[in-house]
Amino acid sequence: MAHYRAELTGVFGDPVDDNPTIVLEEAGYRALGLNYRYLTIRVLPEDLQSAIDAVRVMHFRGINLTMPHKIKVIPMLDELSQAAGIIGAVNTVINDNGRLIGENTDGKGFVRSLKREGVELSGKEVMILGAGGAARAIAVESALAGAQKITIVNRTESSGLELAQLVRSQTTACAEYVPWTEKLTVPESTDILINATPIGFTPDQGSRPDIDYDTIRDDMIVSDVVFDPVETEFLKEASGRGARIFTGIGMLVQQGAMNFTFWTGREAPVDVMYDALEKELSGNK
Numbered sequence: 552m553a554h555y556r557a558e559l560t561g562v563f564g565d566p567v568d569d570n571p572t573i574v575l576e577e578a579g580y581r582a583l584g585l586n587y588r589y590l591t592i593r594v595l596p597e598d599l600q601s602a603i604d605a606v607r608v609m610h611f612r613g614i615n616l617t618m619p620h621k622i623k624v625i626p627m628l629d630e631l632s633q634a635a636g637i638i639g640a641v642n643t644v645i646n647d648n649g650r651l652i653g654e655n656t657d658g659k660g661f662v663r664s665l666k667r668e669g670v671e672l673s674g675k676e677v678m679i680l681g682a683g684g685a686a687r688a689i690a691v692e693s694a695l696a697g698a699q700k701i702t703i704v705n706r707t708e709s710s711g712l713e714l715a716q717l718v719r720s721q722t723t724a725c726a727e728y729v730p731w732t733e734k735l736t737v738p739e740s741t742d743i744l745i746n747a748t749p750i751g752f753t754p755d756q757g758s759r760p761d762i763d764y765d766t767i768r769d770d771m772i773v774s775d776v777v778f779d780p781v782e783t784e785f786l787k788e789a790s791g792r793g794a795r796i797f798t799g800i801g802m803l804v805q806q807g808a809m810n811f812t813f814w815t816g817r818e819a820p821v822d823v824m825y826d827a828l829e830k831e832l833s834g835n836k
């Protein structure tokens with residue numbers, strides 16, 4: 552019998568036009584010969600409930616949420632994963648036969664991107680620049696993956712203090728907030744330093760977080776959430792001091808790969824997805 556209906560997935564956001572997730576998910580669907588589509592959909596804040604209703608009535612397999620929907624979507628769902636509940640934000644919805652389950656794969660994507668290259672979080676001291684959505688997900692998942700200490704550095708004190716308190720209350724890791732002073736010193740004991748702010752994102756690619764780059768040591772791991780440009784000024788400075796660097800592409804692909812598996816039930820072709828995104832972002836289309 553003919554089967555013309557595609558399975559639907561996608562992302563809701565506003566703004567959303569420059570969200571590149573379609574590139575990696577569609578590359579994965581093609582590689583496995585799946586009749587799935589990934590749609591990049593502009594949904595205004597006041598229309599989120601209607602859009603979530605559409606997920607149900609149009610039998611979407613799942614949907615990603617990006618700015619400004621990650622928190623507001625929570626009461627519209629039927630269930631939350633443990634991590635999404637702790638983080639207080641959802642970036643992925645899975646439609647399980649009409650039950651909408653909220654997940655957060657941002658932080659897990661970060662942990663998996665390190666693990667894939669042989670780096671474990673267990674016992675590590677982690678310093679995170681930023682206390683927004685990405686920082687929250689990375690802090691919580693790093694702590695759940697066994698990090699010993701999480702230090703949150705943020706411009707705004709209230710959200711930094713709140714995130715440190717969240718990690719302390721919900722995980723076994725130690726956590727503290729450090730104010731972001733000029734030319735911030737990275738303590739020698741830091742194992743992993745992460746930029747979880749948007750500083751350095753195109754078209755702002757010339758800027759970098761205000762830290763004392765000479766306090767980055769060659770035994771540190773330095774990672775960025777910014778994925779465009781792939782190699783940010785922050786990562787270039789770190790790499791110039793001998794640190795091992797991880798780009799934002801790894802995190803993006805790994806969370807996309809987890810979502811792929813949630814939606815299709817198939818193992819994601821991670822290498823295909825990674826290559827497709829890297830090619831796209833390096834402008835070599």
Ligand code: NDP
Pocket residue numbers: 657660680681682683684685686705706707710747748749750752775776777778799800802803804806
């Ligand atoms: P939020 O708006 O939730 O948080 C932004 C954070 O960055 C806040 O802590 C904010 O501090 C801080 N910040 C912003 N500008 C500055 C500045 N000029 N100086 C100092 N601090 C600053 O954003 P998200 O956490 O959702 O996203 C952050 C970045 O991560 C985005 O660029 C996003 O694209 C990227 N991202 C990448 C992913 C990946 O897979 N690679 C996944 C998810 C996000 P304050 O509290 O003081 O305002």
